[in-house]
Amino acid sequence: MSTTEYRLWDEDNKQYIYFNLNNLEDSVEVLAGFLDYFSKDYLTKHPAEQYSGVKDKNRKKIYKGDKLKGFEINGIYGEYIVEFMMGAFVAYHDGTGNIEQLCFIAPCLIEVIGNIHEGEYK
Numbered sequence: 001m002s003t004t005e006y007r008l009w010d011e012d013n014k015q016y017i018y019f020n021l022n023n024l025e026d027s028v029e030v031l032a033g034f035l036d037y038f039s040k041d042y043l044t045k046h047p048a049e050q051y052s053g054v055k056d057k058n059r060k061k062i063y064k065g066d067k068l069k070g071f072e073i074n075g076i077y078g079e080y081i082v083e084f085m086m087g088a089f090v091a092y093h094d095g096t097g098n099i100e101q102l103c104f105i106a107p108c109l110i111e112v113i114g115n116i117h118e119g120e121y122k
Contacts, residue, residue, distance in 0.1 A: 005051035007063055008034065009117045011042070052082060052089040054102050056110040062102065064089065067114040071105050073098040081116065 007016040034043065049064040056062055057070070066082045068091055073080070076098050080091035089102040 005061070006048040007051075008038075008043075008048045009046050011046065011117075014118075050084070052102055054089070054107060054110070056112045057108050058111065060112045062089075062110065062112060063115075065116040066112050067116070068110050069113050070111040071109040073100045073105075079113065 003020045005018070005020045007018045009015075010017055038046075052062045052064065054062045056068070062068070062082055064082050064084050068080045068082065069078070071077070071080075071091075073091065073093065074096075076093055076096050078093055078095070080093050080098075082102065083090050083092045085092070085099070090099050091102055091105060092099050
């Protein structure tokens with residue numbers, strides 16, 4: 001059975017906390033720990049970001065909220081944000097609305113260049 005991996009942005013320390021939910025007992029412990037550390041309001045505004053199951057050309061895991069480059073969709077080459085829409089992880093171009101399922105883009109082209117919590121997407 002594969003492991004579902006997540007990350008959660010820690011605004012105070014400006015870094016991600018990575019975790020997985022292997023079984024129900026671990027899940028309860030992890031989530032209870034987050035509720036002790038983060039407020040419910042914070043977790044509502046900063047939901048956990050799931051690993052897409054895809055790695056970029058440098059073998060870096062791609063998570064929801066990552067900023068990508070290195071490919072084009074419908075003739076538009078640029079930077080894309082990973083979202084979860086319509087039951088799938090997609091690369092979404094904010095300026096044009098171009099969208100493509102992540103699994104249909106050759107991983108050898110994709111490069112993670114940031115995320116929504118750091119830099120201009122903050």
